[in-house]
Amino acid sequence: MLRSARNNLDLSQLDQMTTALEASGDVMYEWDLATDSLMWLGRISTLFGLEGKLVPTTGETYHNRINPEDLPSRMRNLTDHFAGEAYYDCEYRVRDGAGNFQWVHDRGAVEVSTSGSPTRLTGVLRPVTIRKQAEARLEYLASYDELSGHFNKLRLRESLDFALEQAIRYDNEGAFLAVGVDHLGxxxxxxxxxxxxxxxxxxxxxxxxxxxxxxxxxxxxxxxFGVIMSVATVEEADAIADRVLQTVRETPFEINDERIYVTVSVGFVLFPEQTKTSFDAFAKAESALLDAKSNGRDCVKPYKLTTEQCENYRTSMVIGEEVKLALKEDRIALAYQPIVDSQTNELVLVEALLRMYDRDGNVVPAGKFIPVVEQLGMIRVIDRRVLELALEDLVRYPHITMAVNISGLTASDRSWLRALTSKVKSRPDLAERLIVEITETAALHDLEESARFVSAVRQLGCKVAIDDFGAGYTTFRHLKTLTVDIIKIDGSFISGIIENEENQIFVRNLLGLAKALNHTTIAEFVETAEEAEFLANEGIDLLQGFYFGKPEIDPDWIIEKNLVDNTVSFPGPKTMVNKCNK
Structure with a gap:
């Protein structure tokens, strides 16, 4: 209360309060609701760049300075606070002496009379323009390219995903164009x-x-650049592409007082006829763009399927329909492969691998249908089903820790993350036994998005593993950015490692990189006792491969471990294990 403060505080205390407010840049106010008078303490003239006589002295004159777009929300906040339904805390823009709007954070508390009527509001205004500008900048960069002002790649991909969904739902056709500037280098x-x-x-x-x-x-x-034509025939896409060529070509560019002529090349792909996912559309349009550049530049090339590709596409459609039916009929299953301690061969965790039963009850490996599922844009649905099955089995087998693979698309799918959150937020016992695996190439495709995903998963209590480590070009900086828990070295470096000295050197370097950041390491594709012994001696933490067990649906060793409280060990001479020095 400014009035009471001035009455009850001595001059030295009032000076101290004023000094504190001035140092913080905040301004304190008292609004007498009965007389509509405003009193200020602090540098109100500095906050709003106003001469002393222009400083608002009534609630009405102050409201006249608030941005009309923000005033209704402030009034609602006041009304709710006066009714005792909410705290008074809001942000809005106030016009300064130069006519510009400055953001303030306003919060306070109302004083009520004995009859319960609001009589006085005391609050503090804090300038937050710099913060709001920074937030607006970050929000802008999340969606827009800083140089050109157009959508960035992430926002363009989201828009293309939406266009693809609409085209499939309403049986429309559209096109995606990749436009490249010729000889920019x-x-x-x-x-x-x-x-x-x-x-x-x-x-x-x-x-x-x-x-x-x-x-x-x-x-x-x-x-x-990319151009999304949500509704377009091949003739319309070709016509727009030609118009782009002509518009760029016909007028020279002014550079350093010189006039130069610039051309572009264009490649385009039709959807959903030729592609059903944004990743695939980007790849195919850029493939057509490369054809245009190879054909002399300054021209248009549509993406074309060869006869073999057309046949493969028809086969893919048949497989896609079979997968949809398998989902509907609950014929999707998980097979488990053991991952063991390199020193003792004892079970540490299992990897869940996708399988499908065909209509005759035969098991179909993931490699037979997952590439088609990814091409047809069905991988998110599959990954959601895998998550459901994995969590059900974590409940059924409370002794196991499980790793599940997800695609690069799912790593940027917020609905999958929401589903995971809803399932494990109230079950930390499940979260701590779940490991989410993403491939190295998918993680590096969009490092910032992957880092956000990894952080969100780990905050839930789950662990994150990088699969196929070494297949991409991961650097020390990449690993620090991703902050994963587990590194799975790509199996191509493990197979035949005893005879391949280059692979041995490569694995040692990869292992050093992983160990520098204190990550747990797993070697895949271990098929012999000699490989297991060599890797254990090199310091690999965990081993996985056919030597320890092939993937099985409902394997006996999981069921047995669940029924009796004992340790499950897998093949591997104990003499070999005893030789290993971790």
Whole structure:
């Protein structure tokens, strides 16, 4: 209460309060609701850049300075607070002396009379314009390319996913165009990177002029843009692509007071006829773009399927329908492969591997249908079912720790993460026994998105493993960014490692990188006692492969371990294990 504060505090205490407010930049106020008068303590003139006589002295004059878009929310907050239903805490914009709007964080408490009527509101205003600008900047960069101002790759992919879903649902056809600036590297070399950036910005602006109103432009990265034509025939896509070529070609670009002519090449793919996922559409459109560049540049090339590809596509459609039916009829299952301690051969965890029963009851390995599932955009549904089955078995077998694989698409699928959260948030006993595996190549495809996913999964209490480690180009920085728990060395470096010295050196280097960050390591594809002994001596923590057991649906060793409280060990001479020095 400013009035009571001034009455009850001596001058030295009031000076101390004023000094504290001035140091923080905050301003304290008291609003007498009966007389509508406002009193201020602190540098209100500095906060709003107002002359002393212009400082609001009534609630009405203060409201006149609040941004009209924000005033209704402030009034609702006040009304709820006066009714005792909520705290008074809100943010809004206030017009300063220069006519610009500044953000403030306003919070306070109302004083009520003996009859329960609100009489006085005392609060504090805190300037938060810099924070709001930073938040707006981060929000902008999450969706838009900083250079061109168009959608970034992530937002473009989300828009393309939506266009694909709509095309499939309503039986429409559309097209995705990949537009590449020709010889951008030469422009960068001859005129500098600033000139190259200027060309990219201008090309983006000319793209906007070339496309239709409903089409979407985004930046794929480097010298490439993407264009989503949600509804388009092959003739319309070809016509727009030609218009893009002409618009870029017909007017020279002004660079460092020089006029140069720039051209672009275009590749496009039709959906859903030729592709059903955004990842696949990006790849096929860029493949067509490479064909255009190889054909002399400044031209358009559609993505075309060969006769063999057409036959494969028809086969894929048949497999896709079989997978849909298997999901409906509950013919999807998990097979388990043991992962053992390298020193004792005792079971540490299991990996859940996807299997499907055909209509005759025969087991179909994942390799027979997963590539098709990914191509047809069904992998999210499959990964959701795998999660359900894995959690059911974690409940059924409380002694096991389980690793499940998910695709790169699912790693950026928020609905899958929400499903995981809803299942394990109230069951920390399940979360601590679940390991989520993502492949190295998928993790590196979008490192920032993967890092966010890994962080979210680990916050739930689960662990995260990088599968096929070594197949990509992971660096020390990448591993620090991802903060995973487990590294699974790619099986191609393990098979035949006894005879292959290069693989031995490579594994030692990979192992050193993983150990530097204190990650648990797993070697896949271990098929002989000699390989197991060698890897144990090198310091690998865990081993997995046919030497210890093939994947099985409901294997006896899981059931037996569940029935009796004993240790399950797998093949491997104890003499060999005893030789290993970890």
């Amino acid at each position: 030469m422009i960068n070399t001859a005129y500098g990177f600033e000139a190259g950036d200027a060309v990219l910005v201008e090309v983006g602006e000319r793209l906007d002029k070339s496309i239709r109103g409903a089409d979407i432009v985004g930046r794929l990265g480097g010298d490439r």
